[in-house]
Amino acid sequence: MTVLEKKPTDRLQDSLAQVQRLIERHHLVEELVHRQDMPKHGLVEELVHKQNVNELHHKLDQLHPADIAYILESLPLDDRLLVWDMVKSERDGEILLEVSDAVRETLIESMDAHELVAAAEQLDADELADLAPDLPRQVVYEVMGGLDDEEREQLQSALSFEEGQVGALMDFELVKIRADVSCEVVLRYLRRFDELPDHTDKIFVIDDDDILKGVLSIRKLLVSDPDADVSEVMATDVVTFHPADDAEDAALAFERYDLITAPVVDEKGVLIGRLTVDEMVDVIREESESEVLSLAGLREEEDLFAPVIDSVKNRWAWLAVNLCTAFVASRVIGVFEGAIQHLVALAALMPIVAGIGGNSGNQTITMIVRALAMGQMQPNQAWMLWRKELGVSVINGVVWGGVIGIVAWWLYDSFSLGLVMTAAMTLNLILAATMGVLVPTLMQKMGRDPALGSSVLITAFTDSGGFFIFLGLASVFLM
Amino acid sequence: MTVLEKKPTDRLQDSLAQVQRLIERHHLVEELVHRQDMPKHGLVEELVHKQNVNELHHKLDQLHPADIAYILESLPLDDRLLVWDMVKSERDGEILLEVSDAVRETLIESMDAHELVAAAEQLDADELADLAPDLPRQVVYEVMGGLDDEEREQLQSALSFEEGQVGALMDFELVKIRADVSCEVVLRYLRRFDELPDHTDKIFVIDDDDILKGVLSIRKLLVSDPDADVSEVMATDVVTFHPADDAEDAALAFERYDLITAPVVDEKGVLIGRLTVDEMVDVIREESESEVLSLAGLREEEDLFAPVIDSVKNRWAWLAVNLCTAFVASRVIGVFEGAIQHLVALAALMPIVAGIGGNSGNQTITMIVRALAMGQMQPNQAWMLWRKELGVSVINGVVWGGVIGIVAWWLYDSFSLGLVMTAAMTLNLILAATMGVLVPTLMQKMGRDPALGSSVLITAFTDSGGFFIFLGLASVFLM
Known part of the structure; x- marks a missing residue:
């Protein structure tokens, strides 16, 4: 009985560790074989080597x-390719589907x-796409x-849509029936399948023209009277998608209505494919991933073990943008060099205004x-939210700006400097709120x-603006 | 035939717009009623008002x-409570489950x-929990x-686990059978249900002691010979979870193995509940949400229309932390005020080093x-990745630091200042890489x-370090 194994993540970690141990031994044996050229010793090592490879x-x-994909992603490049070579070639296709883009x-x-x-x-048309x-x-x-x-048509159809569209994610494994048959007939029809499509x-x-008339849930089918007609037990209020729909919208609908599969129809209502929840889970994961990545200034997901040059390429675009904006901020400061020369405390205080x-x-x-x-x-x-954000920033500006203003007053023994600090903080927070809504x-x-x-x-x-506001106020009121 | 409606997101937007229109009319009529006290007019308005409320x-x-939840989340507080009052009270429970925590x-x-x-x-034990x-x-x-x-026991069990644990997310709607019956018997047993649990x-x-022996997939049941025993067609290699498992790990397993439901067993192997994919989708969504939120310095999800004071509370913690770190950076600059006084260009250039x-x-x-x-x-x-990140940062430091160094040389007509700039950029990028791996x-x-x-x-x-490195190098080499 294998039901009661360890929890899935531990099991996976164990597998990874095991593979890593085997690879290590593999390297060790290879090194030994290389080091000594004595044929007799070589033979023993050869045997160990073979056994090791077999075990792997x-x-x-x-x-x-999916587990092999995980292991491949967790291994440095050389070891990854070693493992990849050992995977049975008939599984290559499905594993390639599972690994991250970079790997x-x-x-x-x-x-x-x-x-x-x-x-x-080895792949279906939609997977191939x-x-x-x-x-x-x-x-x-x-x-x-x-x-x-048929498959070629499906492949071409799937390829004609962009990555973020429903058409690129749907599959074509449909079980279709007519409305005028009984549940009994449907059950007998299903029994003729060797296997029902995943997630059915x-x-x-x-109907006769392939136009979607409704859906018959399996849960409903199982509890229905076998003599009832499909038309009586099917649902007609169905969430459907079009192939040109946005995949993220579809994922939201799956989340909202707790769907497992949903039909995809063309503009005439003809059933052309279906979406499944596993694809939608991937969409949700990728969506949040790309949000986090672009927030951090990474162009795309990175292979952790990629060569340095690949990482540089992935990151340079945002670094370049950042360099430009930093340069602008620097020039803003440059304008006020006279004021800083006059009151050097400004240089120490200005990053606080910009940072907050x-x-x-x-x-x-x-x-x-x-x-x-x-x-x-x-x-x-936006208008309404802007007013709310203004409220938040004024409160934060007065409170935190006040605190830091008092500290500045105490540090540099200048009440007016503290006042300028508080005012600049408040104004920069207002700018931040405005741009935060507007952009x-x-x-x-x-x-x-x-x-x-x-x-x-x-x-x-907030950097350029913060420097400008603070140094500008200082120039006017402190010089 | 309602199959071919507009796509789900549009339909939802329409509903929201419709509700918003009705609310607006509601406000309008109320205002009219208040303004004029003539009983005759009042009667007409009263009628319009009633019709309006009925329509809503x-x-x-x-x-x-889920759609009502969405509409409630999208409405400002007053309108939200107006709509909430109008929702049939027997739906209150399910809607409360669907809305965001803040709402x-x-x-x-x-x-x-x-x-x-x-x-x-109105709720099940697991929902109540x-x-x-x-x-x-x-x-x-x-x-x-x-x-x-039984329900009280289930509720107490669910409440005994923390939010991020499997036990808090599992439900108790299980269809259980013995292994020694035929598929035919199972089908007949299922037909006795009014409705099968969601996502079955x-x-x-x-077995007799409620110990999980395997699972019978419905897809398999439908294509199997009715005379076959359950024990012949069930799967025994099952992904199971324990109630104390981490919910995010479980969600990863659902994603990895494309699961719809999975059994939860205690340490003896007794079946106590099940996990469903819709809960796991929520876990994935919340996980990414909290990642984005904490990156942005928000404590938790915010009700967009919450009063200003709630937003201030939600945000102040990170702002306070940020204020402290900014203050430290400011003091680092304070140490070098002499150098800045001497060469005011340093004040303009230092934010570039810190920012990049x-x-x-x-x-x-x-x-x-x-x-x-x-x-x-x-x-x-970590060691291996650190070396890689070092490589990336040295390349970026030399390239981008070189560019900005040349610009600084040209702007301030000082070759040595440019050189200090390039060196400081490279060193700060190395610090960033080191801390980025280490922390x-x-x-x-x-x-x-x-x-x-x-x-x-x-x-x-990178702020404090960047200021220290740049101003320190400048003090040593340029003063």
């Missing part, structure tokens, strides 16, 4: 493709065209040549970006992703 | 609880104990008194935090959440 093979064969690239690079074709041929953009064009053509007409929680009811503004602006913008993404805020509510709302209105670069942008405003 | 009631009755608080505040008890009584922490204690006791023994994709197979360090450090720390959270990095790999790895080793405060912490190091 055996371990890998037992693992779920997939390294695996595909290590395979020749022949291996890639073999791997791709997921993999196709990463494959050499020649390989895709060759695989396409081997498909039947409902059967799609169509940046933190507060990031709080506001994050909240607004989230609300826009979840559809909880309409752009016409994402405008981005959204212009049809851009409001999350992208929001953090860098807001910091640019 | 009708609209709300048609909506899915739930406002709704519960508006209800008296009697209404709360009525709402809570979700709601209980937000309810007044008196209400929970009263509801508990009305439960039967498998039936749990137990902060951006780069955030890139590193985000990557490491993610890798730790997804289990792709073991703390013992989350240490946090993880100490059993803390590596994401929490990572951004504020790394910025503290």
